[in-house]
C-alpha cells in the first residue's frame with residue numbers, strides 16, 4: 001500500500017516520503033480500515049510518539065497521521081462493535097503507524113460510525129479538533145452556561161470548534177487570532193474578537209475559561225485573566241503557568257466513541273460547521289505539507305478519490 005513515512009527526526013516536513021509499505025494486520029480488538037480521508041496536525045513531527053513506541057524504542061519508519069474516515073475491511077481476534085463494510089471515523093493510537101496510508105490497523109474502540117450522509121473528508125476533519133475542543137471545554141474546563149471563554153486561534157482547527165461548542169453551550173466567547181482571521185472567527189460564532197497583533201488582550205477583563213492553543217507569552221498573559229475558580233486549559237505542552245486563583249489543565253486528546261458521535265451529530269444538524277482548509281490527494285500530500293503557503297483550517301488528505 002502507499003503510505004507517508006518519516007525516518008529522520010531532524011528533517012522536518014522535508015523528510016516525509018510517499019513509499020510502498022505492507023498492508024497492516026488486525027491485532028486483538030483491532031479493525032483494519034481502508035482510509036478514504038485523513039487529517040494531519042503539523043506539530044506531529046515534534047511529538048515523541050511519532051518516533052518511539054511506548055517503551056521508547058525507535059519505531060521509524062513511522063507512518064504519519066492519526067485521524068481518519070474510511071471503511072472497515074477486516075476485524076481482529078475478539079473485535080466487537082463494528083463490522084466489515086461499515087463507514088467509520090476516529091482517532092488512532094499516537095504510538096502506532098497512522099492514517100496517511102491506504103490502510104490502517106487500529107483499536108475498534110477508537111472509532112465511531114460515520115453516518116452515510118457525512119462525507120469522508122468532513123469525517124476526517126473532525127476527530128482531533130472536535131475531541132480536543134469537547135474534552136477541553138466540558139471535561140477539563142467544566143464549562144457552564146453563562147460563563148465566558150477566551151478561545152485562542154478561533155479561526156484555526158481546534159479554536160473554531162471550541163468557539164462553536166462553547167456558544168452552543170451558552171457561553172460568551174472571545175475569539176483571538178491574527179488580524180486576517182477576524183471575520184472567520186466571528187462567522188464561527190465568536191461574540192467578539194481580539195487581534196493578538198494589534199489589540200490589547202488585557203482589555204477584555206476577566207474570563208472563566210481560557211482555551212489555549214498558542215502557548216508562550218500569550219498563555220502567561222491569558223492565565224492572568226482567569227477569574228477566581230476559573231480554568232486555563234492548554235493543549236500546547238505541559239506547563240507550570242497557573243492562574244492566581246484557578247486551575248490549569250494541560251492534556252492530550254483521547255479517543256472517545258460517544259463524543260465522536262455527539263460531534264458528528266452536530267455537523268449533521270448544522271450546529272457545527274467543519275473548518276476544512278486545503279484538500280489534497282495522497283500523491284500530493286508531501287508537497288502540500290512542505291508548502292510555505294498559509295493553510296487556514298484543517299488540511300485533509302483524500303487518500304481514495
Ligand SMILES: NC(=O)c1ccc[n+]([C@@H]2O[C@H](COP(=O)([O-])OP(=O)(O)OC[C@H]3O[C@@H](n4cnc5c(N)ncnc54)[C@H](OP(=O)(O)O)[C@@H]3O)[C@@H](O)[C@H]2O)c1
Nearest residue numbers: 043132153155156157158159177178196213235251252253
Ligand atoms: N494536546 C492535544 O491533544 C492537542 C490536540 C490538537 C491540537 N493540539 C495543538 O494545538 C495547537 C493548535 O492546533 P490546530 O490544529 O488548531 O492548529 P491551527 O489550525 O494552525 O490553529 C491555530 C490558530 O492559532 C493562530 N495562531 C497561532 N499563533 C498565533 C499568534 N501568536 N497570534 C495570533 N494567532 C496565532 C494560527 O494562525 P496562523 O496559522 O497564522 O499561525 C491559527 O489560526 C497545535 O500546537 C497543536 O499541536 C494539541
